[in-house]
Amino acid sequence: MLCERYADPRLAAVYDAMNPPGAHTAFYRDLAGEVPVRVLDLGCGTGLLACELAARGHHVTGADPAAAMLAVARGRPDGGLVRWVEADAAGLPPGSRFDLVIMAGHVLQIFTDDREVQAVLAAVRRHLAPAGRVALETRNPAVREWAEWNPRGTWQHVEAAGVAADVWYDIRSVAGELVTYETCYRFAGGQTVTVPETIRFMGQDQVATFLAGAGLAPVTWYGDWDWSPVGPGSPELIAVARSVTSDQKATV
Numbered sequence: 339m340l341c342e343r344y345a346d347p348r349l350a351a352v353y354d355a356m357n358p359p360g361a362h363t364a365f366y367r368d369l370a371g372e373v374p375v376r377v378l379d380l381g382c383g384t385g386l387l388a389c390e391l392a393a394r395g396h397h398v399t400g401a402d403p404a405a406a407m408l409a410v411a412r413g414r415p416d417g418g419l420v421r422w423v424e425a426d427a428a429g430l431p432p433g434s435r436f437d438l439v440i441m442a443g444h445v446l447q448i449f450t451d452d453r454e455v456q457a458v459l460a461a462v463r464r465h466l467a468p469a470g471r472v473a474l475e476t477r478n479p480a481v482r483e484w485a486e487w488n489p490r491g492t493w494q495h496v497e498a499a500g501v502a503a504d505v506w507y508d509i510r511s512v513a514g515e516l517v518t519y520e521t522c523y524r525f526a527g528g529q530t531v532t533v534p535e536t537i538r539f540m541g542q543d544q545v546a547t548f549l550a551g552a553g554l555a556p557v558t559w560y561g562d563w564d565w566s567p568v569g570p571g572s573p574e575l576i577a578v579a580r581s582v583t584s585d586q587k588a589t590v
C-alpha cells in the first residue's frame with residue numbers, strides 16, 4: 339500500500355522542501371551524460387531529477403504510483419518536457435525501453451520483501467535496452483543512519499505551495515534489516531499528522547545478489563555522491579549495473 343507521505347497532496351506539497359536538490363542530483367546528471375539518452379526515473383516522486391535531466395535534452399519518462407507526487411511533478415517549470423506515468427514498475431507501458439533506469443531517493447528501500455525486490459528488478463531488466471544501465475542506491479546499514487532519526491536532530495520548518503509545517507522524524511523500531519520510523523508533520527493550524535513507514539536496509543552483497551539474479555551485472559559501486567568507492571563508513575551503497583544480454587553473458 340502506498341505510504342501516506344506520497345499519497346496525501348498536503349504531504350507531497352512539502353516533499354521538495356524536505357528533500358532539496360543536492361550532490362545526488364549532480365551525480366545522476368553526470369551519470370546520464372551529455373548525449374541524449376532514454377531515461378526512466380522509476381519512483382520519480384515530485385519529478386525534480388526527471389525535469390533536470392529532461393531540461394538537458396534527455397528523453398525522460400517519470401513513473402510513480404502516487405498521483406499526488408506526480409501532480410507536483412507535472413506543475414514544475416520543465417514538467418512539460420517529461421512523459422509522466424502513474425504506475426509502478428509492473429505498470430510501465432509494454433515494450434518501452436530505456437538506456438538508463440534510475441531509482442533515486444532510496445526507492446529500493448521501500449521494497450521490504452525479497453519477492454518485491456526481485457519483481458521490481460525483473461521489471462527494470464525487461465525495460466532496459468541492450469547494454470542499458472540501472473542506477474540505484476540504498477543507505478549503508480553499517481552506518482546506522484536511523485540512529486539519528488529523532489525529533490531533536492531532524493526538526494525543520496518547511497513551507498511550500500501555501501502549506502507550512504514543522505516536520506521531524508522519529509525512530510520506532512529496528513528489527514533486523516527493517517527499520518520503522520515516523521514522519522511527523524505539525525501544520526500551521528496545529529493539526530499533527532504522523533506517518534509510519536518501514537524501509538529495508540540491505541547490505542552490498544545482498545543488493546549485488548538481487549541484481550545478478552535479475553541479470554543486472556556487472557555492477558560498479560560507489561560509496562557516496564562524489565564517486566568514491568565503497569568503504570566501511572560510506573553513507574551510501576550506489577550501484578550502477580548493466581543489462582547483460584544472454585549473448586554477452588558467455589563472455590563477461
Ligand SMILES: C[S@@+](CC[C@H](N)C(=O)[O-])C[C@H]1O[C@@H](n2cnc3c(N)ncnc32)[C@H](O)[C@@H]1O
Binds near residue numbers: 380384387448
Ligand atoms: C523517497 S521517494 C523518492 C522520490 C524521488 N525519486 C526522489 O529522489 O526524491 C519514494 C517514491 O517512490 C514511490 N513509490 C512507492 N511505491 C513504489 C513502487 N512500487 N514503485 C515505484 N515507485 C514507488 C513513492 O510514491 C515516492 O514518490
